[in-house]
Amino acid sequence: MHRRICLTLFISSTIIIPMKYNLDKGNHSVYCLQFHYVACVKYRQKVLTDTISARLKAINLDVAKAFGIEIIEQETTIDHIHILFSSKPQIQPSKFVNSLKSVSARLLFREFPEVKKKLWEGHFWSPSYFLASTGQVTLEDLKRYVENQNA
Numbered sequence: 490m491h492r493r494i495c496l497t498l499f500i501s502s503t504i505i506i507p508m509k510y511n512l513d514k515g516n517h518s519v520y521c522l523q524f525h526y527v528a529c530v531k532y533r534q535k536v537l538t539d540t541i542s543a544r545l546k547a548i549n550l551d552v553a554k555a556f557g558i559e560i561i562e563q564e565t566t567i568d569h570i571h572i573l574f575s576s577k578p579q580i581q582p583s584k585f586v587n588s589l590k591s592v593s594a595r596l597l598f599r600e601f602p603e604v605k606k607k608l609w610e611g612h613f614w615s616p617s618y619f620l621a622s623t624g625q626v627t628l629e630d631l632k633r634y635v636e637n638q639n640a
Contacts, residue, residue: 511628513575523561524582525631526572527619528590534607535567541601545570548593556585561628564638571635573623582620590614 512519530536537545542565549572553560558580561573572589576582594613598605604613623631 511575513577515577515579518578520578521575522578523573523575523623523628525619525621525623525635526574526582526586526589527569528586529569529615529618531608531610531612531615533568533615536604536607537565537567537570541597541604542570544600545593545597548596549589552589552592553585556580556588558585562632562635564635566638571638573628573631573635586618586620590618 512521514520545565546563549563549570550560553574557577559575561575563570563572565571574585576585590613597613598611605611
């Protein structure tokens with residue numbers, strides 16, 4: 490559940506900057522943890538067709554739900570995916586990312602066996618990935634960026 494909270498930052502007695510956050514609430518905490526994640530297909534193979542991308546996004550939503558994570562936005566190009574997600578402080582982002590990669594690879598190979606021919610070593614995703622907190626960039630800017638990846 491998100492709540493929009495307006496916090497006020499006082500720079501000096503005359504300068505006031507309002508900041509708005511979508512905050513999540515735990516038993517003993519209030520937090521706003523949002524991440525930008527990018528994963529590339531192994532060898533940058535161009536396998537993320539519209540059909541495979543749609544299934545990948547559905548798989549990601551299922552994995553996120555199991556972790557209690559909200560996917561804010563996700564978009565693919567032919568060889569990689571961008572995901573914006575919000576998390577809880579108790580979740581290790583690396584465990585979530587590893588689950589996204591392993592579950593999606595297993596299911597996509599099972600449901601689209603033709604993809605295995607292009608990814609001959611049995612790995613769907615490159616072992617490396619990009620993950621950043623969104624604190625340095627506004628979430629709206631990142632959402633626009635991700636939404637326009639396939640434009």
